[in-house]
Amino acid sequence: MxxxxxxxxxxxxxxxxxxxxxxxxxxxxxxxxxxxxxxxxxxxxxxxxxxxxxxxxxxxxxxxRQMQDQAPWARIVWFPQAIPRHAFLMWFLVCKKLKTQDMMSRWGLNYNLMCCSLCMSGPDSHEHIFFKCSFASQIWNGVRDKADMGSIEENWEDIFDYLLQHAESNRANHIIGKLVVGATAYFVWQERNNRLFSTKKRNAANLIEVILTTIRMKLHTMKFKRTSRVNQVLLEWKLPRALLMVKMNAANKLQV
Structure with missing residues (x-):
């Protein structure tokens, strides 16, 4: 050596x-x-x-490495304000690589296992869990207004299409939308696993509060451009006005 x-x-x-x-x-x-x-x-x-x-x-x-063009959904998953663990799960979700039981059934597992652990009625699949499941849809309906996505139904394709349209946007409501979707998917998947592999359970109201608290804590780390629309965001999320900045000079500052 x-x-x-x-x-x-x-x-x-x-x-x-x-x-x-x-x-x-x-x-x-x-x-x-x-x-x-x-x-x-x-x-x-x-x-x-x-x-x-x-x-x-x-x-x-x-x-x-093999070079490829950036995927059009890259900024939905990876963006400066993203919460890393949520972004990692979103990556799997967008690529439909989460190990739901419909996928694992291809490995020869018992078909009787293919039941959603959240609602105990639908299939354990990407399309059902995010967010057609009756339990998961309660959670989505409880947080989507906070992301200015009240008109987006509990359907992953519709949610994904909305995010894709605004993937490159730095507007506060679009960044918050990506954060809310990522957090909702993360905690729904976490609850799915808890119920599948343990006896732990949380109700929809608990999960909604966990999601909103997580996003609120993340927003406390950001700086916002001073506009009337941002003032409304601060009021909606109960954030201090100290987060307002007159001049934009950092990668994770939001604009409207």
Whole structure:
């Protein structure tokens, strides 16, 4: 581990240990090098375009990974004001990768298990839990007005379409909408798991209060542009006017 490049070169030719060559035959095909005795060894990454740059794990990962265009829903999930654990679950939800029982049934599990643990009547599926389930719909109906989404029904496709339309917006009500949907999905999924794997239960009113309290605490960490519409947001969420800022100068400040 303490060897330098110079230790591996004799008379201008590579002198790899036999054990290395046996394990990595490609070493024999490396072109010989001309060393500058006055230069110090350093690690350089040569990109796929042939450019030499300072080595870092970020540079390597960014160079070898498969590049794709950003998904149109990316800003629904990942945005500066997002609550990380909620964003992580939203990522699974948007991609429909949550392990609901309709998905697990494909692994050969008993079909009799496929019952929603929240309402005990519908299927345990993405479409049902978010938020067609009678229990989950109570929660959505209890928080959607706070997100200025009172007209959006308890249907994931409608909710997703609304968020997608405003994914790039920095308006306060649109940021709050994303926070409310993320928190609602997170706590509904958490309650689903609690009921499925334990005897713990919370009623809809408890969960609504938990969701609104969580969002209110998050809003306390933000700064808002001083407008009449923001004043209404502060009043609606019972937030102090100290959160108002005259000048926008931070990534997580909201505008209307």
């Amino acid at each position: 303490s060897s330098t490049v110079a230790d591996m070169v004799h008379n201008g030719e590579w002198a790899w240990p036999n054990t290395w060559v046996n394990r990595f035959p490609a070493l024999e095909n490396l072109p010989n090098v001309v060393l500058n005795s006055e230069a110090q060894d350093r690690i350089v990454w040569r990109s796929r375009e042939g450019a030499d740059m300072e080595y870092s794990t970020y540079v390597v990962w960014d160079d070898i």
